[in-house]
Amino acid sequence: MQLIYIKMRPNYAVGFYDTKNEGKSVQRKDNIRLSFNSPFRPFVLATTSIGQEGLDFHYYCRKIVHWNLPSNPIDLEQREGRINRYKCLAIRQNIANKYGDINFDADIWTEMLEAANKLEKNNDMCELVPFWCLPDNQEVKIERIVPVYPLSKDGAKYERLIKILSLYRLSLGQARQEELLEYLFENNIKEEELKQLFMNLSPFYK
Incomplete structure (x- = not known):
């Protein structure tokens, strides 16, 4: 042996x-x-x-x-x-959960992604779907x-960080970005007013 x-x-x-x-x-x-x-x-x-x-x-x-x-x-x-990132683990697991039972000819991953690319997006959606994100609620996240x-102090710091995370894109291209964020954060601007300031940069729609 x-x-x-x-x-x-x-x-x-x-x-x-x-x-x-x-x-x-x-x-x-x-x-x-x-x-x-x-x-x-x-x-x-x-x-x-x-x-x-x-x-x-x-x-x-x-x-x-x-x-x-x-x-x-x-x-x-x-x-x-x-x-x-592109074709990350969460995306692949969600696609496998939805399209893993298809009949494939050669490469199951290529064919699952092709099926997802055909069925998951409509004419209004960009090329980020389904390789970067999926439009529906994702089971795996x-x-x-x-x-x-x-x-x-981590709890309060985390809440503040997440709130600023939702606002900081407003400051792209602006001078004194930190001052703008601090102003929005400290003055509790209403959500309806903030929506009027946002530009729609969503990857789901062209």
């Missing part, structure tokens, strides 16, 4: 950072990113702000835990944008997890 030894990574969770070995930088972030973007280990990826922008972690991940809250809504969207400790 011939024994075959297969090396397997035992890491359940890893940190996303570079290491140094005898003064030389060892590039490990690319390997970790490729491993995390697979169905196999590691299943948990811990990172600082270096993993906040410009990286894809969406292939097999739809939950994000904010161990600390950012100071502005743009950073919050940048963090969550790592898993809320991207989850935001924010641990709030008792008697901490």
Whole structure:
């Protein structure tokens, strides 16, 4: 009997950072990113702000835990944008739930996406449907997890951050954006009045 030894990574969770070995930088972030973007280990990826922008972690991940809250809504969207991307896991799971029982000829994923592209959008919808978002209520969603400790300021900070998140697009292209947001936030502008200030940039409709 011939024994075959297969090396397997035992890491359940890893940190996303570079290491140094005898003064030389060892590039490990690319390997970790490729491993995390697979169905196999590691299943948990811990990172600082270096993993906040410009990286894809969406292939097999739809939950994000904010161990600390950012100071502005743009950073919050940048963090969550790592898993809320083109053909992300949540989108694929929703499409599989609705179209997984179709009769396919060759590539089931290609044919499921083609079926969703044909049936999920009408003439008024743009090309973001169904690859970035779906028009109906999605059974599977991207989850935001924010641990709030008792008697901490995180609860109030989170509520304020979410409220500003819904307003900050009003300030795009405006001078003194932070002052405008603070004014809207502190003066409790009514929702009907805010709707008159918004431009409709919804990805669902042209």
